[in-house]
Structure formats: structure tokens, C-alpha cells
Amino acid sequence: MGAQLCSEAKAEAPRVALRFHAEAKGAQVRLDARGCTAHRRATFHDGIVFSQRPVRPGERVVLRVLRQEGGWCGGLRVGFTRLDPARVSAPSLPPFVCPDLEQQSPTWAAVLPDGCALAGDVVSFWVDPRGRLFARVNAGRRLLLRKGVLTGAPLWAVMDVYGTTKAIELLDTTASRFPTPVPTVLSEEAVPGSEATPGEECVICFYHAANTCLVPCGHAHFCSYCAWRVLTDTAKCPVCRWQIEALAVEQGPPALLTGEDS
Template identity: 65%
Template sequence: GAVLTKSFVCLPALIQKFQDGRDVNQGPGSHFEGVERELMQLTWEPVGYNGPSLTGYSLCPTDAEVPREALSFHGDATGAQVHLDDLRSTAHRRSTFHDGIVFSQRPVWPGERVALRVLRHENGWCGGLRVGFTRLDPAHMVGSCLPPFVCPDLEEQSPTWAALLPEGFVRAGNVVCFWVNRRGWLFAKVNAGRPLLLRKDVLVQGAPLWAVMDVYGTTKAIELLDPKANAWITGGEPVPEPEVTSGEECVICFHNTANTRLIPCGHSHFCSSCAWHVFKDTAKCPMCRWQIEEVTVVPSLKTEEGS
């Protein structure tokens, strides 16, 4: 298979470019047709990856038909420790804390909610469920070749964007929904709470997106739900970018007021106590896993707790 960099994630656009050049400048049988055939045979093979071969990963054409049946988990493209029920609505991680990657069986529209319930929580691990979107079509994946983690492994190997959910989101019984809007902003919320902005760099143009979830760490089992069953899941469009306000609670302790901003990623959902604890412990943002270079107190929200 050919080796492609992440900038070449929309093969149909490249093919169209060659087709346009052929139609304008060349006649039938030109070398453009040969290039077109060669492009159609390319597969995604990440640069510098030394793990199992990912030959067979492919990107769905831009104009692919997108069915709208209820979401379920894809039956074949699953992590090594994942067990699905017969309806493919429940995903359970058998053992360890990793190899729990699962995908939706069909592409997800921008703005469409992916709703799930956390069924089981397992103590003894650090971190829990990760959610996001990918341009990889699970129908063309080999489950045994999936990496152990969606963050950072699958993100580094493919056009995938995911984030770790805060600890308070992934307690057993919680209903979590996540979605990406047309601007490429990834949001999540728990139960009927406020939307939380996870990241702002998802590429939503040029190819369909499948939902990806990693049943990781403390999250032992999840169940996909029908968003229509809960009005709070489908309501609330358009969603504004969440900003730190004087009434927003820290998403780690759910007690103190969020009054800090992490540099350079800019996430601002933490109190100063939790933010400094994370900075000293891992120096990685709990939302996007970017390296933290500095913790700043939001001037308008300075409190006794953060001063």
C-alpha cells in the first residue's frame, strides 16, 4: 500500500482534480486516467507507525450514501477486549484497561447526537471513557489491527479526533451525549447538564465521520441510546461555545468554581486547586491531553479559593 500523510485524507477530491484536468486538457486514454486508477487503489498507511499493519483502513468517498437507521456499534471493528451484545447496542470490556475501541455502524451527521449510558464503573484505573469522531470507515478495518488506545494511538495513525471525558461524566448510570457541529467543535454533556467544549479541530468537510468510543480505564461497559427518547439530548441547537462564568463548577471536583485557563490549549473548566493538581501530576489537559505549559487564573473570576 502507498504511504499517505494526514494532509491527503480526501482521496475523492484528488481524483476529481485529475478528472477535471483530463476533461479540459486531455483526451481518452491519457496518463491522467492511469493516475486516477492508481489513486483509487491507495490505502491509508500511517507514516512512522511500527505497530500491526493497518492495510485495509480506507476513507469513505465524500458522496457516500449515509443511512439514517438508529446507531449501533459496528460488529467487526472492535478492540481486542470488546464484547458486544446480540443487538450491538452494548459494549463491554472483558479485562485490562485498554483495547476497548468501538465505532458506530454508520456515519454520523454534524449536529447529530451520539447518546450512551455508562453501565458499569470499575475502580483501580486512572481515566475513563474517550469519545470522538474518525474518517476511517470501520467496514474496511481489521479489528485485530486496532491499537490499544484511541488517544493518542489511533489519533496519531489516522484522521481521528477524540477526547477524554471528565471523571464526573463517566459514573455508572450517567447518560452522556456527544456531537460535532459544522464548525468542527466537539461537544459533550452529561445528563441534562451544560454542553462542554472538548476540542475545536475536527475536520467535518470532505468525508463522512463515524463516531468512535474507547471503553477505557474506569469505564467498563456502555450502552448506545436513542437520542429521541430524551428531549434534553436533541434540544438546544445552535450550541454556543461554552465560556467560563461565575456559576460554572469545576468539571473535576464539581464543587469549586471554574476560574482557570490552561495554556496553550485554552480549556477553562477547572478550579485552581484541581488545575494545579493536574499540572503537577501529569501536565496534560484532562480534556484534550495537550501538554500544559501554564495555568492562569481568569481575571474576572478570581476568588479566595484561587487567589
């Protein structure tokens, strides 16, 4: 493959924000100037990307799905690899992380279940000290994707912008214990305002201020955009599962939104 494995244990990597590795990427991948956004230009494959530094066991890799594309089957793949992307020859990368890269190197990845990585969703994934690969989508339950990840050497995050997943953005978890993405307009629905202060973040996106109350249960842990997505997707409160009848936006002029307002 033209790649070398990292066989020596390295000192713990500094706590710097995760970015996509600038050189080790699939043939169809284009990155933004900051290395935070990966976009697959064409086809449904050749979308492999890596983190620019190793990820410690238990450390969350957090990303947002920015865009989807119809006409394909399957979507985002996530996992970890012992391949040091600094030593990977980009033209040697295979078209798929599963099963191609897994067969060629110590790599462990999995596809997220259908419907779990839609545009606007925040996906976090990590490997625990026992070698189990977990993921969580928004405020949902923890998903066990696979077992058997070898954790005795440095691991880099690997993602495959595959199939219906067209673009993803790595979110910065270093400024606080919450990710702090650059806000991106994901649909024509109303998008919430400014970045929240620590302790006031929406529990779904972890970025915008929690300014919206669900009616009638009264839970108010969500920004207006995420609350609107929950209302239109499931109409059930993520905290108590009570049926949502309306949204009360606390910030700005009083507003009461229902599913019929769309």
C-alpha cells in the same frame, strides 16, 4: 493498520439507529446480540468501538455508562474518525484511541472530565459544522472537548471503553427526538417503571416517565431513579439549583423520600 480511509463523499446515511460495528472492535470488547452494549472484559485498554454508520455533523451520539471498575485512572473517551470501520482490520487496532488511533489515522477524540461519566450517566456527544467536538452529561452544561475535527468527509463515531469505564450502551434516538434505551438496573436503588410516552420523558435519562417532584422547589421533570441520583449526588435541582430536601413520587402510592432514607 490494514485500514482504508473513506475519501469519497457519500450520500446522506439513512436515519437508522446507531449500533456498534460488529467487527471493528478492540480485542477486549464483547458486544450484545443487538450491537447496543459494549463491555470490556479485562485490562484497562483494547476497548475501542465504532458506530456502524457515519454520523452527520450536529447529530447526537447518545450513550449510557452501564458499569464502572475501580483501580484504574481515566475513563471513557469519545470522538469521531474518518476510518470506515467496515474496512478496519480488528487485530490492527491499537490499544488506545488517544493518542494511538489519533496518530495513525484522521481521528479526533477526547476524554471526558473526571467525574463526568459515572455509572448511570447519559452522555451525548457531537461535532458541529465548524469542527468542534462537544459533549453533555445528563442535563448538564455543554462541554467543548476539542476543536479541529475535519468535517468534509463521512465521520464515524468512535468510543474507547477505557480505564474506569467498563461497559456502555448506545441509546436509540430514532424513534422520537429522545433516546429510548432498554432499561438497565444500575444499582440497588429503586428503578422507575415503564417507558414514557412522548413529551413525558425524564429530562435526564429521556426514557422513563417524569414522575417525581423535587421538594421544595417543585420541579417535576425527572423519573424517580434520576431524581434519587441527583439527591444523593449533589442535592441540588438541575433546573434552578435549589437545595433538594425530599422527593415526592407522583406515580403509585404516595411517597416522600429524603436523603436519610438510604
